[in-house]
Amino acid sequence: MQIAPHSHAGGHPPATRRLRPALFQGLTTPEMRLVRRVFTEDLYDDAEAVPRDPARAPFVGLLLDGCLREDAVLQGGERLFALTFPGETLSPLGPRRRRGRLSAIGAVQLLTCDRDGFERIAQEVPRLRLNLLGLVQEHLTEAQRWQVLLGRKSASERVASMLNWFHARQGAPAELHLPVTRTELGQMAGLTMETVSRQVRALEKAGVIDLPLPSRVRVIDPGALHSLSGDAQPQRLH
Amino acid sequence: MQIAPHSHAGGHPPATRRLRPALFQGLTTPEMRLVRRVFTEDLYDDAEAVPRDPARAPFVGLLLDGCLREDAVLQGGERLFALTFPGETLSPLGPRRRRGRLSAIGAVQLLTCDRDGFERIAQEVPRLRLNLLGLVQEHLTEAQRWQVLLGRKSASERVASMLNWFHARQGAPAELHLPVTRTELGQMAGLTMETVSRQVRALEKAGVIDLPLPSRVRVIDPGALHSLSGDAQPQRLH
DNA sequence: CGATAGTTTGACTTCTATCAAGGCATGTGG
DNA sequence: CCACATGCCTTGATAGAAGTCAAACTATCG
Numbered sequence: 001m002q003i004a005p006h007s008h009a010g011g012h013p014p015a016t017r018r019l020r021p022a023l024f025q026g027l028t029t030p031e032m033r034l035v036r037r038v039f040t041e042d043l044y045d046d047a048e049a050v051p052r053d054p055a056r057a058p059f060v061g062l063l064l065d066g067c068l069r070e071d072a073v074l075q076g077g078e079r080l081f082a083l084t085f086p087g088e089t090l091s092p093l094g095p096r097r098r099r100g101r102l103s104a105i106g107a108v109q110l111l112t113c114d115r116d117g118f119e120r121i122a123q124e125v126p127r128l129r130l131n132l133l134g135l136v137q138e139h140l141t142e143a144q145r146w147q148v149l150l151g152r153k154s155a156s157e158r159v160a161s162m163l164n165w166f167h168a169r170q171g172a173p174a175e176l177h178l179p180v181t182r183t184e185l186g187q188m189a190g191l192t193m194e195t196v197s198r199q200v201r202a203l204e205k206a207g208v209i210d211l212p213l214p215s216r217v218r219v220i221d222p223g224a225l226h227s228l229s230g231d232a233q234p235q236r237l238h
Numbered sequence: 239m240q241i242a243p244h245s246h247a248g249g250h251p252p253a254t255r256r257l258r259p260a261l262f263q264g265l266t267t268p269e270m271r272l273v274r275r276v277f278t279e280d281l282y283d284d285a286e287a288v289p290r291d292p293a294r295a296p297f298v299g300l301l302l303d304g305c306l307r308e309d310a311v312l313q314g315g316e317r318l319f320a321l322t323f324p325g326e327t328l329s330p331l332g333p334r335r336r337r338g339r340l341s342a343i344g345a346v347q348l349l350t351c352d353r354d355g356f357e358r359i360a361q362e363v364p365r366l367r368l369n370l371l372g373l374v375q376e377h378l379t380e381a382q383r384w385q386v387l388l389g390r391k392s393a394s395e396r397v398a399s400m401l402n403w404f405h406a407r408q409g410a411p412a413e414l415h416l417p418v419t420r421t422e423l424g425q426m427a428g429l430t431m432e433t434v435s436r437q438v439r440a441l442e443k444a445g446v447i448d449l450p451l452p453s454r455v456r457v458i459d460p461g462a463l464h465s466l467s468g469d470a471q472p473q474r475l476h
Numbered sequence: 477c478g479a480t481a482g483t484t485t486g487a488c489t490t491c492t493a494t495c496a497a498g499g500c501a502t503g504t505g506g
Numbered sequence: 507c508c509a510c511a512t513g514c515c516t517t518g519a520t521a522g523a524a525g526t527c528a529a530a531c532t533a534t535c536g
Contacts, residue, residue: 074386075469081382094375097382129367136374137332143381144319144335148312150388151428155524181482190389192525197484213533214483231313393492420515430493435516451501452515 021062022138023089023131031125038117044104050090052098058112060132061090066108067179071101080184085169091136105179150190157230158189159199163209163217164225176217203228259300260376261327261369269363276355282342288328290336296350298370299328304346305417309339318422323407329374343417388428395468396427397437401447401455402463414455441466 024032041064044050050068051057068084081100084090090102092115113121122128149161162185167176178185182200183193191199200217203209208225210218219225226232262270279302282288288306289295306322319338322328328340330353351359360366387399400423405414416423420438421431429437438455441447446463448456457463464470 072382072386079390081385092371092375094372094379097379133330133371133374134332136371136378137330140374140378140381141332141335143378143385144310147319147381147384147388148310150385151425152317182484183482187389193483194485194526195524198524201484419513431514432494432516433492436492439516 021087021089022135023060023062023128025131025134026127027125031127034124035121035128038121039111039113042110042112044108044110046104046106048104048108050102050104050110052093052100052102054098057093057098058090058110059092059115059118060113060135062111063088063090064109064111067105068108068110069103069105069180069184070097071103072097073099073101079187080180081188083166083180083188085166087171088169089135091132091139146188153230155191155195156199156202156228158191159185159196160203160208160225160228161231162189163200163203163219164222164229164231167217167219167222167225172219172222174218175212176219178215178217182214259325259327260373261298261300261366263369263372264365265363269365272362273359273366276359277349277351280348280350282346282348284342284344286342286346288340288342288348290331290338290340292336295331295336296328296348297330297353297356298351298373300349301326301328302347302349305343306346306348307341307343307418307422308335309341310335311337311339317425318418319426321404321418321426323404325409326407327373329370329377384426391468393429393433394437394440394466396429397423397434398441398446398463398466399469400427401438401441401457402460402467402469405455405457405460405463410457410460412456413450414457416453416455420452 020027024035027035039062042050042058044066050061063084063086065086067086068090069080070082070084071078072081078101083105090110090112118128118132122132145165149158153161163176166178167173170176181193182196185191186193186196189196200209200211203225204211206224208219208221208228210220212218258265262273265273277300280296282304288299301322301324303324305324306328307318308320308322309316310319316339321343328348328350356366356370360370383403387396391399401414404416405411408414419431420434423429424431424434427434438447438449441463442449444462446457446459446466448458450456
């Protein structure tokens with residue numbers, strides 16, 4: 001892959017600070033201090049793999065900077081399955097997902113905690129357990145959103161949805177960063193590279209987005225993007 | 239709907255007893271006794287709804303008999319989203335899924351526990367918390383399996399996969415029970431009713447299954463069903 | 477200034493949705 | 507007990523959307 005590495009220089013500002021990452025929601029300041037002592041900051045270079053074996057994989061993780069990609073291995077081929085953007089979390093892995101590969105896109109800064117550390121801290125901050133459950137549920141919700149996309153949407157709706165989601169998840173910056181190839185966008189959306197390209201281009205021609213580079217998307221009309229995504233309420237006709 | 243109610247009379251035997259439902263895995267006999275005291279058995283009639291509001295919804299549930307259907311509400315229409323078969327579990331709901339509807343297909347027997355009860359018992363049997371997490375992860379795995387189906391499979395593979403999964407999940411009985419219409423199978427697989435019908439018929443003509451009734455499927459060649467599902471290892475050609 | 481990896485565009489094919497008609501069970505009323 | 511109404515399933519003809527194949531284009535890097 002030859003995608004330009006993620007960089008803040010001259011680009012969008014770091015995603016608008018979220019209230020509080022879901023994992024740490026509802027914690028008091030002294031509790032946060034305790035928690036900080038258990039979590040460690042890991043750094044990864046572009047394309048470096050995050051460990052997935054039970055011994056070394058992070059039990060939970062909070063992505064501070066950069067992007068992560070998850071590739072699923074299925075009958076021979078690898079396919080891009082999911083992207084993680086700053087502010088989002090890694091939840092503990094089920095048995096199936098351990099087969100896949102998780103790797104950095106650009107320079108990645110990850111706040112992680114192992115299982116024992118989590119158990120220890122959860123004794124003192126029981127709220128953490130609840131948050132962890134909510135986290136996994138959120139991933140489930142996300143998966144079901146993709147299910148709707150893949151099951152019922154047309155190619156143009158899929159592409160609009162995907163851009164719209166990524167835009168929102170990156171904190172609605174002026175310029176959205178697509179850190180993967182058209183082929184990989186297609187793998188996530190269940191489309192071919194050519195169809196993705198055609199639909200992205202169509203959005204550009206419609207004036208909804210601008211494409212200074214294939215991987216840089218300036219969102220001109222977020223409202224149109226949303227209504228083209230098929231998630232909007234069906235328009236009343238009068 | 240006019241589907242014949244679920245019945246064991248003259249049908250397949252109750253699903254081969256699983257080792258132990260995932261929720262109770264690794265519990266000792268005395269622990270199981272404690273647990274049994276906290277869980278209650280709820281009965282539902284055909285088409286009856288399982289409560290979903292936070293106050294009355296089961297926090298976790300284990301389906302003992304019958305089937306459950308989960309319908310998602312999205313921009314106007316309702317669509318069948320998922321089926322639950324005996325031995326499978328209901329996990330606590332994320333915010334999004336509360337919008338949907340969960341209802342009984344046939345006579346349903348459900349072993350449930352509310353949130354407070356779960357918290358209490360989890361103090362004494364910490365393993366339960368781990369199992370709960372595993373449960374939600376299993377649902378996530380399942381959702382991702384559907385993502386692959388919807389994203390990359392052809393109509394014939396989708397139908398073969400679906401039948402194959404349902405067959406396995408019902409405990410591989412001689413005669414598999416499809417408790418929903420072709421339209422609803424289509425909603426789950428991202429296909430139209432007509433396409434589902436054609437593909438099911440094609441499997442019948444190929445001798446892989448037999449269809450004494452549209453909702454009764456006798457699986458003649460489980461191996462073929464699996465290889466037609468597209469999940470099988472790609473065949474070596476020599 | 478190539479060379480490489482990715483993207484775009486076009487022509488053509490294939491697959492599945494759509495529209496429409498008929499078929500088969502099940503349940504109801506005469 | 508039979509006719510018929512209903513709901514679902516099946517089958518066929520057709521059109522449209524997306525996949526495939528192939529060629530040209532563009533950015534980036536050495």
